[in-house]
Amino acid sequence: xxxxxxxxxxxxxxxxxxxxxxxxxxxxxxxxxxxxxxxxxxxxxxxxxxxxxxxxxxxxxxxxxxxxxxxxxxxxxxxxxxxxxxxxxxxxxxxxxxxxxxxxxxxxxxxxxxxxxxxxxxxxxxxxxxxxxxxxxxxxxxxxxxxxxxxxxxxxxxxxxxxxxxxxxxxxxxxxxxxxxxxxxxxxxxxxxxxxxxxxxxxxxxxxxxxxxxxxxxxxxxxxxxxxxxxxxxxxxxxxxxxxxxxxxxxxxxxxxxxxxxxxxxxxxxxxxxxxxxxxxxxxxxxxxxxxxxxxxxxxxxxxxxxxxxx
Amino acid sequence: xxxxxxxxxxxxxxxxxxxxxxxxxxxxxxxxxxxxxxxxxxxxxxxxxxxxxxxxxxxxxxxxxxxxxxxxxxxxxxxxxxxxxxxxxxxxxxxxxxxxxxxxxxxxxxxxxxxxxxxxxxxxxxxxxxxxxxxxxxxxxxxxxxxxxxxxxxxxxxxxxxxxxxxxxxxxxxxxxxxxxxxxxxxxxxxxxxxxxxxxxxxxxxxxxxxxxxxxxxxxxxxxxxx
Numbered sequence: 001x002x003x004x005x006x007x008x009x010x011x012x013x014x015x016x017x018x019x020x021x022x023x024x025x026x027x028x029x030x031x032x033x034x035x036x037x038x039x040x041x042x043x044x045x046x047x048x049x050x051x052x053x054x055x056x057x058x059x060x061x062x063x064x065x066x067x068x069x070x071x072x073x074x075x076x077x078x079x080x081x082x083x084x085x086x087x088x089x090x091x092x093x094x095x096x097x098x099x100x101x102x103x104x105x106x107x108x109x110x111x112x113x114x115x116x117x118x119x120x121x122x123x124x125x126x127x128x129x130x131x132x133x134x135x136x137x138x139x140x141x142x143x144x145x146x147x148x149x150x151x152x153x154x155x156x157x158x159x160x161x162x163x164x165x166x167x168x169x170x171x172x173x174x175x176x177x178x179x180x181x182x183x184x185x186x187x188x189x190x191x192x193x194x195x196x197x198x199x200x201x202x203x204x205x206x207x208x209x210x211x212x213x214x215x216x217x218x219x220x221x222x223x224x225x226x227x228x229x230x231x232x233x234x235x236x237x238x239x240x241x242x243x244x245x246x247x248x249x250x251x252x253x254x255x256x257x258x259x260x261x262x263x264x265x266x267x268x269x270x271x272x273x274x275x276x277x278x279x280x281x282x283x284x285x286x287x288x289x290x291x292x293x294x295x296x297x298x299x300x301x302x303x304x305x306x307x308x309x310x311x
Numbered sequence: 312x313x314x315x316x317x318x319x320x321x322x323x324x325x326x327x328x329x330x331x332x333x334x335x336x337x338x339x340x341x342x343x344x345x346x347x348x349x350x351x352x353x354x355x356x357x358x359x360x361x362x363x364x365x366x367x368x369x370x371x372x373x374x375x376x377x378x379x380x381x382x383x384x385x386x387x388x389x390x391x392x393x394x395x396x397x398x399x400x401x402x403x404x405x406x407x408x409x410x411x412x413x414x415x416x417x418x419x420x421x422x423x424x425x426x427x428x429x430x431x432x433x434x435x436x437x438x439x440x441x442x443x444x445x446x447x448x449x450x451x452x453x454x455x456x457x458x459x460x461x462x463x464x465x466x467x468x469x470x471x472x473x474x475x476x477x478x479x480x481x482x483x484x485x486x487x488x489x490x491x492x493x494x495x496x497x498x499x500x501x502x503x504x505x506x507x508x509x510x511x512x513x514x515x516x517x518x519x520x521x522x523x524x525x526x527x528x529x530x531x532x533x534x535x536x537x538x
Contacts (some may be wrong), residue, residue: 015419022416086509218400221362222414223390226382308382 013040016235017045018082019231027235030208034041041204045244047250048197049287052190053252055305059182060177061276075141076157091161095139100147109135136163194294201237201298209233209306216310226307233303234296241295245288253278312500313359313469318368319524320354329526332368336467336502341495343511344504346521347530349531352504357520359502390418393462393499396471399454402444407433407457408442414465416537432464436490449455452483459487463494468499470494476510484510504538 031038079088085108092106112135143152149167156165209216215227256278267274279287318332328351336342336359357363358370361377370378377388393414401410411429418430433439436456442479445456455475462470472491476484488503488510495501505511511518519529 012419013422018422019416084472214400215402218402219413219417220398221360221389221394222417223392224417225386228386228417231472251347 019228020235023232023235023294024239026232027239030236031239039296041200041240042244042247043295044306045197045200045240045291046247048193048289049245049248050251050255051193052186053248054067054255054288055182055186055189057252057256057276057278059179059186061274062179064277065274067139075143075156077139077141077159077162078166079136079138079161080163081136082159083137083228085137087161088139092139100144100152102144103140103142106142109133109137109140112138133272163309195225197241198294198298201240201295202302204240205233205237205299205302208236209303213310214215215309220229229307230300230303232297233307237299237302238292239295241293241298242288243289245293248291249279249284249287263268312336312373314371315359316369316371318355318358318370320351320358320363321366322343329358329365329521330475332524332526334526336500338467339492339498339499340517341501341514342517342519343504343514344502344519344521345506345508345511348506350508350521351524352521356502356504360392360458360471371390385468390414390465391467391476392469392471393465395455395458395462395470395475397474397477399446399458401454401457401461403446407438407444407449409445409463410457411442411461412447414461416463418465420465428464429460431530432460434462435493436460438503451478452480452486455479455483455487456490459490463499468498468500470499472501472503474504474506476505476507481510485513488514495536 010128079091083091085106088106089227092104095101095104110133113133115133143149153167156162202260219229263275313334313336315334318329318334319327320329321327332355344355346352354363358365361370361380365378368378369376372388377384380388382513387438397491402413408426411432414423415425415428430439430442433442436459438453438456438460441449441453441457446457449457455478459472459475462472470491475491476487479487490505491501492514503511518529520529
């Protein structure tokens with residue numbers, strides 16, 4: 001008794017697996033049967049995937065550049081004229097202790113002057129002699145990663161030794177705002193285009209079901225359950241999503257390669273290492289997974305409604 | 312085995328087709344269902360096969376009320392029956408063998424059992440040499456026999472046939488009928504809808520007539536001793 005029930009369970013399992021294999025094979029052969037329409041649908045899906053990926057890559061390219069500039073972000077403190085060099089050094093050392101500041105360096109006003117006078121425009125300034133140096137000592141600061149810039153600004157505005165503070169990150173903040181905007185656009189586009197992929201697959205599966213209505217009716221009349229009838233269509237949808245995603249990965253890599261080819265001579269001129277970085281393995285896997293899930297769920301929605309309507 | 316109790320069917324467009332149907336189909340018996348065209352023979356078969364729900368009344372299978380069972384149970388119930396249609400309803404995208412194998416695959420028969428069973432069914436309908444043919448390449452009579460092979464391949468306990476000889480000439484029709492007689496002899500309950508009264512009267516079997524939504528049953532020739 002035990003063995004028969006075990007055997008029948010084994011038979012049922014192997015039958016179930018067999019039907020999954022059959023469903024996959026029939027979905028593949030259906031894609032092959034109409035190659036032109038399959039290719040156009042798959043390309044449509046792939047392109048819908050490529051657009052948000054392209055924005056993602058562009059966003060990361062911009063981010064990698066601004067990350068480099070991040071290190072250049074600095075604050076210059078112009079000290080009061082009555083602060084002498086040792087005092088400036090002491091102030092720099094005490095500022096260095098603060099968490100919000102990663103580096104503080106005092107610069108001698110003579111040094112500032114000489115760097116100024118190297119510039120021909122200010123050469124005249126150097127001739128007036130070191131005694132008449134009108135410049136104050138300055139401190140150059142690099143805020144640390146987690147620094148609250150607003151708070152730092154407030155601190156220096158009220159500092160007794162500091163005459164003026166110069167921030168050079170306004171443009172940087174603008175850039176950050178722009179990259180935030182790109183990020184938002186990326187999300188909106190991703191959602192819209194995922195929806196597009198889902199709608200494409202829903203329609204293709206509906207069309208496929210409509211063209212095989214007679215067959216579905218007969219299969220149901222000889223005792224097939226809803227899930228049996230649905231299974232090949234689920235595979236079909238899943239395959240569309242998966243192949244579409246694979247094509248998108250291929251298209252992305254190809255485009256990145258092409259763009260980098262023509263970008264590298266340009267970037268050499270700018271003395272920059274900048275280049276586009278395509279999807280890495282885990283991102284490609286995620287995209288593949290998303291493709292399969294969208295394909296499966298769209299096919300499930302499309303086939304559920306249509307197949308349940310058939311008795 | 313199958314019992315219909317006060318079954319009625321009303322279509323929104325054509326009104327009441329079945330008024331009050333009470334019918335018993337015992338295990339292993341062959342019955343003919345006749346009546347003028349449009350009298351509701353197909354509707355009655357569809358109700359028994361749970362293709363169409365009745366408007367009123369109850370349907371029993373082995374004393375279990377199956378009038379309103381779930382979709383999953385409907386497919387289980389259907390897998391116990393064989394259906395034969397006037398227009399054969401074969402799948403033209405696959406050959407004769409695969410058409411007949413369909414109920415076996417759906418019902419989860421072991422893969423290695425399938426060829427033997429399909430060939431046994433083909434042998435019964437005399438088409439063993441046609442297993443690789445496409446259905447469209449066969450004659451009407453041959454297609455109908457493929458349809459019958461598909462209906463019996465999984466050894467159903469109930470066979471429903473809707474005008475199985477409707478498109479066939481008299482000689483082929485009697486061939487087909489004798490096939491059904493053979494199956495009923497091995498214990499398959501069979502209900503054949505046919506308007507061909509001359510043909511069905513030859514077989515000395517139960518004949519149920521459907522007129523104006525009601526059933527009537529003629530006494531059998533054997534029962535009145537005319538045989």
